[in-house]
Amino acid sequence: MYEGEVAAGERYRVGYALQPKKVETFIQPSLLHHAKQHAIDLVQIDPSTPLHQQVPFHCIIHKLHTQHWNKHLKEFSSQHPNTIIIDPPELINRLHNRVSMLDAVTHLQISLQNATVSVPLQVVVDQPESFHFDKIEELGLVFPMIAKPLAADGTSDSHQLCLVLNREGLNSFTVPTVLQEFVNHGGVVFKIYVAGQHVICVKRKSLNDITEEKLRTLKGALPFSQVSNMSVGDKDGCCGVFENAEMPPQSLVEELARGLREALGLNLFNVDLIRDGQDRGRYLVIDINYFPGYAKLPSYEPFITNFLLDLLRTKIA
Ligand SMILES: Nc1ncnc2c1ncn2[C@@H]1O[C@H](COP(=O)(O)OP(=O)(O)OP(=O)(O)O)[C@@H](O)[C@H]1O
Ligand SMILES: O=P(O)(O)O[C@H]1[C@H](OP(=O)(O)O)[C@@H](OP(=O)(O)O)[C@@H](O)[C@@H](O)[C@@H]1OP(=O)(O)O
Ligand SMILES: [Mg+2]
Numbered sequence: 591m592y593e594g595e596v597a598a599g600e601r602y603r604v605g606y607a608l609q610p611k612k613v614e615t616f617i618q619p620s621l622l623h624h625a626k627q628h629a630i631d632l633v634q635i636d637p638s639t640p641l642h643q644q645v646p647f648h649c650i651i652h653k654l655h656t657q658h659w660n661k662h663l664k665e666f667s668s669q670h671p672n673t674i675i676i677d678p679p680e681l682i683n684r685l686h687n688r689v690s691m692l693d694a695v696t697h698l699q700i701s702l703q704n705a706t707v708s709v710p711l712q713v714v715v716d717q718p719e720s721f722h723f724d725k726i727e728e729l730g731l732v733f734p735m736i737a738k739p740l741a742a743d744g745t746s747d748s749h750q751l752c753l754v755l756n757r758e759g760l761n762s763f764t765v766p767t768v769l770q771e772f773v774n775h776g777g778v779v780f781k782i783y784v785a786g787q788h789v790i791c792v793k794r795k796s797l798n799d800i801t802e803e804k805l806r807t808l809k810g811a812l813p814f815s816q817v818s819n820m821s822v823g824d825k826d827g828c829c830g831v832f833e834n835a836e837m838p839p840q841s842l843v844e845e846l847a848r849g850l851r852e853a854l855g856l857n858l859f860n861v862d863l864i865r866d867g868q869d870r871g872r873y874l875v876i877d878i879n880y881f882p883g884y885a886k887l888p889s890y891e892p893f894i895t896n897f898l899l900d901l902l903r904t905k906i907a
C-alpha cells in the first residue's frame with residue numbers, strides 16, 4: 591500500500607503545524623476526541639525536525655509564517671506527493687497583503703437578490719514624502735478613513751489599525767499603510783468561516799458608526815486593535831441593535847464563500863463582511879484571514895472533522 595492510501599478499518603493521520611498559541615486555542619480535547627471517533631488522528635508536527643522523520647501523513651494543515659517552514663514543506667511535498675497539503679504556502683501569501691487579499695473579491699462580481707458584494711475604496715501609502723492629500727481626494731476618498739498596515743502577516747503590528755478623522759490624522763500611522771474608506775455599518779460584522787465546502791456565517795461586534803456630529807467633534811486619529819474579538823458588552827451601547835441585526839442572505843454567503851475558495855485556491859479562511867448602513871443591498875468585504883479562530887464557532891469539532899473527512903475520502907479514494 592502506498593503512502594496516503596487507507597484500507598477499510600484503517601485510520602487517517604493528519605499532521606498540524608501551528609504556533610503554540612494556536613495549538614492551545616484550536617487543538618481542543620473536544621476536537622481531538624471528535625476527530626478520533628471519525629478515524630482521524632490529529633498529530634502535532636515539530637517544525638524543527640525533518641518532516642520525513644515524522645511520517646506518515648495523509649494530510650498536513652498548517653499556519654506558520656517562516657520562509658524556512660515553507661521551504662521545508664515544499665521539499666517534503668515534492669518527495670511525498672500523496673500527502674495532501676492544506677494549503678500551498680504560495681497561495682496563502684496572497685492573504686498576507688491587504689491589497690492582494692481584496693483583489694480576489696473585485697474580480698468576483700457577485701450580485702444576488704438585489705445585493706452586491708464589493709470592497710471599500712482604498713489607496714496604498716508607501717512613502718510619507720510622496721504622500722499628497724490631493725491623491726486621496728482625486729480617488730474620492732473622504733474622512734473618516736481607516737488606516738491598516740499593508741502587511742497582514744500575523745504579527746501584532748499588523749492588527750494595529752487607526753481611524754483617521756481629519757487631515758491631522760494623516761500623520762499618525764507608519765507606512766506602508768492602506769487608507770480605506772470607512773463605511774458606517776451599524777456596528778456589526780459578519781464573519782464567514784470557510785473550511786472547503788463547509789461554510790458558517792456568524793455576527794460579531796464591530797466599530798460603531800461615526801455620525802456627522804462625532805466627526806465634527808473628533809479630530810486626528812484614533813488607534814484600535816482586533817475589535818471583533820471583544821465581547822458584545824465591551825463596546826458602548828447598542829446591544830439590542832447587535833442582537834437584532836439581520837444576517838446576510840444564505841445564498842449570498844454561500845456564493846461568496848464558493849467564489850473566493852475558487853479564486854484564492856484556498857480551503858481554510860474567513861471573510862469579514864459588512865453591510866452599508868445607507869444601502870442595505872451593498873455588502874463589502876473588509877478582511878480575509880487565513881486559518882482563523884474556528885474554535886470560536888459553535889460545533890467547530892464536526893465542522894473541521896467533516897471538512898477533513900470530505901477531503902481525505904475524495905483525494906485518497
Ligand atoms: N472599511 C471599513 N469600514 C468600517 N469599519 C471597518 C472597515 N474596515 C475595518 N473595519 C472595522 O475594523 C475592524 C478590524 O478591521 P480588519 O478586520 O481589517 O482588521 P484585522 O486586524 O485584519 O482583523 P482580524 O482580527 O479580523 O484579522 C473590523 O472588524 C471592523 O470593525
Ligand atoms: O491564528 P492566529 O492566532 O494568528 O489569529 C487569528 C485569529 O484567530 P484566533 O482566534 O485563533 O486568534 C482570527 O480571529 P477570527 O477572525 O476568527 O475572529 C483573526 O483575528 C486572524 O486575523 C488572526 O490571524 P492573523 O491575522 O494574526 O494571522
Ligand atoms: Mg478582520
Ligand SMILES: [Mg+2]
Nearest residue numbers: 742877878879
Ligand atoms: Mg485580518
